[in-house]
Amino acid sequence: MAVGVFDSGLGGLTILSALERRLPDVPFVYLADSANAPYGVRTPDDIYHLTTAAVQRLFDAGCDLVVLACNTASAAALRRMQESWVPEGKRVLGVFVPLIEAMTERQWGDNSPPREVAVKHVALFATPATVSSRAFQRELAFRAIGVDVEAQACGGVVDAIEEGDMILAEALVRSHVDALRRKMPDPEAAVLGCTHYPLMEDAFQAALGPGVTVFSQPSLVADSLADYLERHPDKIGTGEAAFLTTGDPAQVSSRATQFLRRGIQFTAA
Numbered sequence: 001m002a003v004g005v006f007d008s009g010l011g012g013l014t015i016l017s018a019l020e021r022r023l024p025d026v027p028f029v030y031l032a033d034s035a036n037a038p039y040g041v042r043t044p045d046d047i048y049h050l051t052t053a054a055v056q057r058l059f060d061a062g063c064d065l066v067v068l069a070c071n072t073a074s075a076a077a078l079r080r081m082q083e084s085w086v087p088e089g090k091r092v093l094g095v096f097v098p099l100i101e102a103m104t105e106r107q108w109g110d111n112s113p114p115r116e117v118a119v120k121h122v123a124l125f126a127t128p129a130t131v132s133s134r135a136f137q138r139e140l141a142f143r144a145i146g147v148d149v150e151a152q153a154c155g156g157v158v159d160a161i162e163e164g165d166m167i168l169a170e171a172l173v174r175s176h177v178d179a180l181r182r183k184m185p186d187p188e189a190a191v192l193g194c195t196h197y198p199l200m201e202d203a204f205q206a207a208l209g210p211g212v213t214v215f216s217q218p219s220l221v222a223d224s225l226a227d228y229l230e231r232h233p234d235k236i237g238t239g240e241a242a243f244l245t246t247g248d249p250a251q252v253s254s255r256a257t258q259f260l261r262r263g264i265q266f267t268a269a
């Protein structure tokens with residue numbers, strides 16, 4: 001048993017790194033569905049079926065708790081999974097809620113009615129599937145009132161990152177920020193609503209300028225998982241950490257090593 005961490009590809013490693021730093025004694029099994037990435041251009045049904053198959057693989061590996069380190073899966077599949085699929089005794093958590101709780105100045109798990117918050121104009125950068133799900137706006141509306149959200153679907157960024165083409169990824173980030181600014185000239189805060197984007201955080205911050213607060217998920221998700229595991233220590237388990245992929249292990253290992261700047265060895269899922 002260990003805690004499972006899932007993403008369509010390499011983006012979830014940004015979350016995994018923060019989890020490892022925050023919870024050094026917890027073993028994590030990471031699964032990248034590289035053969036089917038990117039998810040962000042797929043239909044909700046497709047994302048649901050791929051995500052349940054991947055999470056089942058992590059349950060089979062002995063995990064009782066799986067973190068969807070993927071906004072696209074969290075947005076398009078998590079609610080449906082929780083309502084009708086997650087087996088008794090297992091738990092699946094997403095990455096949206098911790099971010100929104102931090103942005104709306106709430107304690108983790110505070111379910112009190114929505115209220116006014118300091119931030120009023122928020123730019124959301126995410127995959128096309130996450131943007132069209134409107135899951136971010138829905139979760140925000142449960143917690144805050146009077147917040148204006150402008151969403152920008154960042155086509156192409158995930159593919160460029162998965163291909164290791166960071167020059168293209170940077171150029172795309174600049175053009176998506178320009179497109180966002182044409183709709184919302186002065187956002188106060190920007191949400192990087194895709195776990196691949198922290199790899200481009202400097203490019204987002206440079207394009208947005210120093211006056212915009214950039215909310216990035218890894219440390220927020222790590223804090224909220226630490227809080228969850230304190231309340232549910234039975235979900236930690238023991239076991240071997242592992243990196244699994246549905247893609248080519250050699251290629252995925254070399255990209256992962258390049259991104260995280262430490263040797264990572266993936267094996268076939």
Ligand code: DGL
Nearest residue numbers: 011038039040071072195
């Ligand atoms: N990194 C994922 C996310 O947070 C998935 C991106 C994709 O596969 O398109 O949305």
